[in-house]
Amino acid sequence: MSSNQIQSLSGFRDFFPEELSSRRHIFSAWRRVCERYGFSEYDGPPLEPLELYTRKSGDGIVGQLYEFEDKGGRPVALRPEMTPTFARMIALRAAALPKPIRWFSIPQLFRYERPQRGRLREHFQLNMDIVGETNFLADAEIIAAGIDALRELGLNKSHIRVRVSDRRLMVSLLDAIGVAGASHHAVFNTLDRLDKRPRDEIAKELQGIVSDQEVAGRILELTERSISQLQDEFADHESVVKAADDLVGVLGCLEKSGLEGYAEFDASLVRGLAYYTGTVFEIWEREGQLRAICGGGRYDDLLQALGGVDLPAVGFGMGDVVLSELLKEHQLMPAEVGCVDDYIVCVSEEERATALKVAHSLRDSGRRVTQDLQSRKVSRQLKAANQAGAERAIILGAEELSRGMVLVKDLESGEEQEVPLDSLTDRKG
RNA sequence: GUGGGCGUAGCUCAGCUGGUUAGAGCGCCGGAUUGUGGUUCCGGAGGUCGCGGGUUCGACUCCCGUCGCUCACCCCA
Numbered sequence: 001m002s003s004n005q006i007q008s009l010s011g012f013r014d015f016f017p018e019e020l021s022s023r024r025h026i027f028s029a030w031r032r033v034c035e036r037y038g039f040s041e042y043d044g045p046p047l048e049p050l051e052l053y054t055r056k057s058g059d060g061i062v063g064q065l066y067e068f069e070d071k072g073g074r075p076v077a078l079r080p081e082m083t084p085t086f087a088r089m090i091a092l093r094a095a096a097l098p099k100p101i102r103w104f105s106i107p108q109l110f111r112y113e114r115p116q117r118g119r120l121r122e123h124f125q126l127n128m129d130i131v132g133e134t135n136f137l138a139d140a141e142i143i144a145a146g147i148d149a150l151r152e153l154g155l156n157k158s159h160i161r162v163r164v165s166d167r168r169l170m171v172s173l174l175d176a177i178g179v180a181g182a183s184h185h186a187v188f189n190t191l192d193r194l195d196k197r198p199r200d201e202i203a204k205e206l207q208g209i210v211s212d213q214e215v216a217g218r219i220l221e222l223t224e225r226s227i228s229q230l231q232d233e234f235a236d237h238e239s240v241v242k243a244a245d246d247l248v249g250v251l252g253c254l255e256k257s258g259l260e261g262y263a264e265f266d267a268s269l270v271r272g273l274a275y276y277t278g279t280v281f282e283i284w285e286r287e288g289q290l291r292a293i294c295g296g297g298r299y300d301d302l303l304q305a306l307g308g309v310d311l312p313a314v315g316f317g318m319g320d321v322v323l324s325e326l327l328k329e330h331q332l333m334p335a336e337v338g339c340v341d342d343y344i345v346c347v348s349e350e351e352r353a354t355a356l357k358v359a360h361s362l363r364d365s366g367r368r369v370t371q372d373l374q375s376r377k378v379s380r381q382l383k384a385a386n387q388a389g390a391e392r393a394i395i396l397g398a399e400e401l402s403r404g405m406v407l408v409k410d411l412e413s414g415e416e417q418e419v420p421l422d423s424l425t426d427r428k429g
Numbered sequence: 430g431u432g433g434g435c436g437u438a439g440c441u442c443a444g445c446u447g448g449u450u451a452g453a454g455c456g457c458c459g460g461a462u463u464g465u466g467g468u469u470c471c472g473g474a475g476g477u478c479g480c481g482g483g484u485u486c487g488a489c490u491c492c493c494g495u496c497g498c499u500c501a502c503c504c505c506a
Contacts, residue, residue, distance in 0.1 A: 081506035347464050382466035397464060
């Protein structure tokens with residue numbers, strides 16, 4: 001690249017036709033699945049008042065925002081996530097909408113952070129949310145939809161797995177073993193790093209938080225328990241039992257749906273986000289170094305905090321960057337489809353008028369048609385037709401036209417057939 | 430914000446411990462006797478070797494800086 005050329009900003013992508021084709025492949029699969037689940041698509045502004053993000057998300061996020069003052073001096077930010085916008089929109093209509101509300105969106109989101117594998121400064125993210133339903137059936141439905149959004153793209157349980165846990169369960173477990181409520185958040189943040197830090201380092205950190213070696217050890221042990229082990233071990237703790245029952249219910253729903261073998265309980269899953277109140281889940285590549293493809297959970301208090309409407313909600317976000325890499329890795333990204341059906345070949349400029357007429361008639365009938373624009377020799381035109389991926393070449397030559405015929409060549413088989421010119425140009429209107 | 434790796438044609442790369450007109454494959458454009466592509470053969474265009482400075486008789490090659498890309502950390506929607 002020459003040095004005087006202006007390049008795109010770091011972390012932002014150009015979508016050449018090939019990449020846009022991949023993007024459309026993903027988006028259309030997502031939309032098909034959302035519609036099958038009875039979700040309605042919405043969208044909001046990509047630029048929002050800065051306050052929408054600072055008010056409840058805390059200051060942590062502000063450093064990673066694309067934020068500036070607009071010409072009217074208003075602090076604004078490119079949306080880093082969809083949930084605040086979603087919350088506002090839900091709040092505006094909540095009273096009128098039948099519950100539960102099932103909405104989805106595929107916003108482009110922005111984050112000012114150092115780009116790295118699977119994370120850019122801009123990405124598209126499928127958001128699916130169910131609002132107004134506390135029953136765990138909603139949680140199960142959301143997880144199932146997330147799985148299906150990936151199955152629709154050719155991934156299955158051999159590629160992906162869903163880690164599921166529950167904030168209420170983990171909170172009541174911490175209570176049960178005597179960890180003070182004030183420490184819960186710090187404990188979660190530490191456990192969140194379990195898969196990238198040595199275990200003894202995590203143990204030390206936990207000791208620092210709870211200042212008790214034995215309790216720290218018990219926390220670590222909890223992360224390895226199965227759900228039934230926890231149910232047995234804490235059978236006399238009502239809140240643990242209740243939370244475990246719901247979790248078992250969610251996992252059971254997935255099995256009953258036919259999505260067995262995807263999801264498993266994982267007590268080490270916390271997710272950094274503070275606003276989750278119940279089920280949390282992440283979808284990961286089964287044996288890869290890639291980060292989570294999808295993450296979500298239940299957030300029953302957030303709509304109240306952000307939008308002022310007290311409604312429970314459960315949802316997830318699924319980004320396109322990691323997913324694209326995964327699909328390419330497994331050769332699940334289809335080749336770019338041809339964008340031309342018919343290529344009009346003129347043997348000489350004498351046939352141009354006929355070519356224009358044929359091209360337009362075919363286009364009116366819905367065919368995708370291209371013609372050569374510079375009267376190149378026939379061999380070049382056929383080569384161009386081939387490169388364009390055309391299904392057939394319509395060859396217009398003086399000899400055939402004098403008999404009212406044209407040559408239609410099948411570019412796949414190479415076979416040629418004479419057909420009457422009228423059969424290509426006759427149409428209504 | 431911190432640290433590692435890397436910057437040579439559109440793409441993937443070669444270029445030995447510094448030596449004079451910087452190469453290949455693919456792609457692109459064109460030609461192979463007048464109306465037939467996807468194979469083949471031939472030819473062509475295209476690079477201030479990221480940028481700036483330094484060392485040297487001489488730098489794509491060494492040193493410094495800078496910008497960019499990339500991977501990881503921090504953080505995580």
